[in-house]
Amino acid sequence: MMRLSHDAFLLQLTNYFETCKSADAGSIFISMKPLLHKTKKERAAQQAADEAVPLCLLRATLGRKKISTVVRLDSIELPRQLC
Numbered sequence: 001m002m003r004l005s006h007d008a009f010l011l012q013l014t015n016y017f018e019t020c021k022s023a024d025a026g027s028i029f030i031s032m033k034p035l036l037h038k039t040k041k042e043r044a045a046q047q048a049a050d051e052a053v054p055l056c057l058l059r060a061t062l063g064r065k066k067i068s069t070v071v072r073l074d075s076i077e078l079p080r081q082l083c
Contacts, residue, residue, distance in 0.1 A: 008069075033057055034055070057070055
């Protein structure tokens with residue numbers, strides 16, 4: 001899985017949609033989940049940075065191709081039902 005910048009992620013996601021539209025390549029799956037650090041060192045670094053806004057991992061999959069990016073939760077507009 002490739003972790004991309006925001007702009008690169010959106011560009012690649014656009015390419016995925018164009019591929020699906022023109023070649024009938026299958027379905028695109030998009031998921032979002034909280035980014036949880038696995039190691040104590042990573043958790044300590046996040047707490048030291050005193051990040052009040054949680055991070056989210058956005059993933060997109062087209063067949064075996066996978067891309068992802070990390071975004072701050074406050075930069076995403078969510079429907080009222082999810083908040």
